[in-house]
Structures are given as structure tokens and as C-alpha cells.
Amino acid sequence: MTTTLNAGQWRGVDLGTRTVSYTERDAIIYALAVGAQATELDLVFEERLRVLPTFALTLAQWAPDELGLRGAFDMKTALHGSQELKVLAPMPRNGEITLKASVGEVWDKGAAAVFEVVVESEYFVATWSLFAPGYGGFGGERGPSKPAAPVGEPTVTTELVTSANQTALYRLLGDKHHIHIDPEAAAHIGQPRPIMHGLCTLAASTLPIARELGVHPADLVELSGRFAAPVFPGQSLPIRGWQTDRAVDFELGDAISGARVKFAG
Structure with a gap:
């Protein structure tokens, strides 16, 4: 259309x-x-x-x-x-x-x-x-800039460990874009192999954070994050977080920045 x-x-x-x-x-x-x-x-x-x-x-x-x-x-x-x-x-x-x-x-x-x-x-x-x-230049406002990076040493440190089969399973939920399963499709966007779904990676990062905090992941009430770089199935990435009560500002390696998760309670 x-x-x-x-x-x-x-x-x-x-x-x-x-x-x-x-x-x-x-x-x-x-x-x-x-x-x-x-x-x-x-x-x-x-x-x-x-x-x-x-x-x-x-x-x-x-x-x-x-x-x-x-x-x-x-x-x-x-x-x-x-x-x-x-x-x-x-x-x-x-x-x-x-x-x-x-x-x-x-x-x-x-x-x-x-x-x-x-x-x-x-x-x-x-x-x-x-x-x-290619769709800018229409005279609109630029919008908000990137959030400032957290200051100081992280207070929450953990790791996201992905599995080699994770994208094959996640795509069954509806997002069947070929770059997540087909090496040829991934090569067309300059990637050496299929990449993780961004929403899978962002959501998956909340589970180890919840475990580290001793809260239930289903008690999540807010989540946000910017996608900065691809993640590959089977890759492990460090999570660095800065906690305020049950909210954590966090980064997932170089893949997700400016992220925030908050749990109820």
C-alpha cells in the first residue's frame, strides 16, 4: 500500500x-x-x-x-x-x-x-x-534525546544467558521475520547469523534482574529500553543495574541501553 x-x-x-x-x-x-x-x-x-x-x-x-x-x-x-x-x-x-x-x-x-x-x-x-x-525532514520536532547514562558503580549485577534455540521458540509466538531463523536473511542485513528478537531480549533480561532482587517477574509494572546492537542466540551478556527501591535502571551489554524495569510492591 x-x-x-x-x-x-x-x-x-x-x-x-x-x-x-x-x-x-x-x-x-x-x-x-x-x-x-x-x-x-x-x-x-x-x-x-x-x-x-x-x-x-x-x-x-x-x-x-x-x-x-x-x-x-x-x-x-x-x-x-x-x-x-x-x-x-x-x-x-x-x-x-x-x-x-x-x-x-x-x-x-x-x-x-x-x-x-x-x-x-x-x-x-x-x-x-x-x-x-529517509522519512525525516518534514519540519517536525526532534523529540527527546537519549537519557543520560547512570552515574556511579552499578548496584545490581547479573547476567542474561540466552540459548541457541531461543529465537526458534520465540518466533512461534507470532514474529516470524526471517532474520531470526534464516542465515541467508540475516546475511542480507549484514549479520553473520540469525539474531534475537529485540522484544525477546528485553523481556528476557527482566527475569535475571527479578531473581537478583528476590521479586517475582510477573510483578513487573513498567519496562522500557533502547535497542542498540544485535544479540545472537546462545550469547551471554552482562547486566549492570542501578536500583532505586524496586525500579532498576540497567544496561544489557552493548545491546540495550537506557533501560528501566520496575516491579510492584
């Missing part, structure tokens, strides 16, 4: 409403795909299941895809710049959720535009920031 709108004219556009359904099986597969252990029964056993809040992001992935399909940007060159998630209520073990999507702000970075896609429901609000090269 093509369009005559410049990037700034997409601000506020309604992307539609969808009702999505899922089962306990879907939520358990998701938990395993982001690193839950078989011993964490309330993440992987349907009779005790607590749904990880970040599972919501797989249910809402249609929204940024919809904006690309409408012709707002070139889907082959656009990049997922950052992600935010605010949790409003715990998600049920199974059922249907109605999601309403729209375009939020559109920032003019000169050589590129940054589109915000906002998905709202009774359980969460999720915001994708999509970096679209």
Missing part, C-alpha cells in the same frame, strides 16, 4: 481495534521463550500460572506491522528503536483482550523519522518507537 502522507501527518492516525485470544499454552511457551526455568512452576505450570506482563507485547505486535503495511515507512529498512510497557492490571491465564492502536508522536530526526505506535487495553499500554531512515 502506498500513501501521499508525509511522516508528520501520521500523528494520531487510528490503526484499528482487534480482539486477540490466547490460552495457557501460549503464555507458557512465551515464558519458556524468554528464559523461564522448569522449576518456576507459576510460570510454566497451567494450574499455578501467572502470566508474564511482557507477553502482552506479542499480542500487540500487529499494530506496528499495520503502520508499515499502510505505507508510513519502508518495512525493509525501518528499525525497532525502543519499547515501553506500562502494566495496568494482571493479565488472565487465558481469554480475549481488546486492543486499540494508534500512532502517537512522530519525531523528525532530519535524516529519519521516529514513529510511536501506541497500543492500549485494560491490562497494559505499550509503545513502539520505530526508526525510519
Whole structure:
């Protein structure tokens, strides 16, 4: 689909409403795909299941895809710049959720535009920031700059250990882009092998942080982060965090910067 709108004219556009359904099986597969252990029964056993809040992001992935399909940007060159998630209520073990999507702000970075896609429901609000090269220069505001790097020594240190099969499992949840499974597709974007899904990496990083803090990962209420470099399945990356109460500002190696996670309680 093509369009005559410049990037700034997409601000506020309604992307539609969808009702999505899922089962306990879907939520358990998701938990395993982001690193839950078989011993964490309330993440992987349907009779005790607590749904990880970040599972919501797989249910809402249609929204940024919809904006690309409408012709707002070139889907082959656009990049997922950052992600935010605010949790409003715990998600049920199974059922249907109605999601309403729209375009939020559109920032003019000169050589590129940054589109915000906002998905709202009774359980969460999720915001994708999509970096679209070649779509800037429309006279809009530049938008916020990068957050300042944390000061001082980290107070939380741990590690994200990914598995060699992680992308093969995560893609079953709906994001089947070839760069996450096919070496030829990865080579086309200059990568030596398939790369992790950014949302998988961001969500997976919250589990070792929760374990380090002694809190439950399903008690997550806020999450955000900027994607800075690819991660490969099987790679291990250090997590450096700066804690304030149950919120942690963190970095995941050189892959995710300016990140923040907060847990209830």
C-alpha cells in the first residue's frame, strides 16, 4: 500500500481495534521463550500460572506491522528503536483482550523519522518507537534525546544467558521475520547469523534482574529500553543495574541501553 502522507501527518492516525485470544499454552511457551526455568512452576505450570506482563507485547505486535503495511515507512529498512510497557492490571491465564492502536508522536530526526505506535487495553499500554531512515525532514520536532547514562558503580549485577534455540521458540509466538531463523536473511542485513528478537531480549533480561532482587517477574509494572546492537542466540551478556527501591535502571551489554524495569510492591 502506498500513501501521499508525509511522516508528520501520521500523528494520531487510528490503526484499528482487534480482539486477540490466547490460552495457557501460549503464555507458557512465551515464558519458556524468554528464559523461564522448569522449576518456576507459576510460570510454566497451567494450574499455578501467572502470566508474564511482557507477553502482552506479542499480542500487540500487529499494530506496528499495520503502520508499515499502510505505507508510513519502508518495512525493509525501518528499525525497532525502543519499547515501553506500562502494566495496568494482571493479565488472565487465558481469554480475549481488546486492543486499540494508534500512532502517537512522530519525531523528525532530519535524516529519519521516529514513529510511536501506541497500543492500549485494560491490562497494559505499550509503545513502539520505530526508526525510519529517509522519512525525516518534514519540519517536525526532534523529540527527546537519549537519557543520560547512570552515574556511579552499578548496584545490581547479573547476567542474561540466552540459548541457541531461543529465537526458534520465540518466533512461534507470532514474529516470524526471517532474520531470526534464516542465515541467508540475516546475511542480507549484514549479520553473520540469525539474531534475537529485540522484544525477546528485553523481556528476557527482566527475569535475571527479578531473581537478583528476590521479586517475582510477573510483578513487573513498567519496562522500557533502547535497542542498540544485535544479540545472537546462545550469547551471554552482562547486566549492570542501578536500583532505586524496586525500579532498576540497567544496561544489557552493548545491546540495550537506557533501560528501566520496575516491579510492584
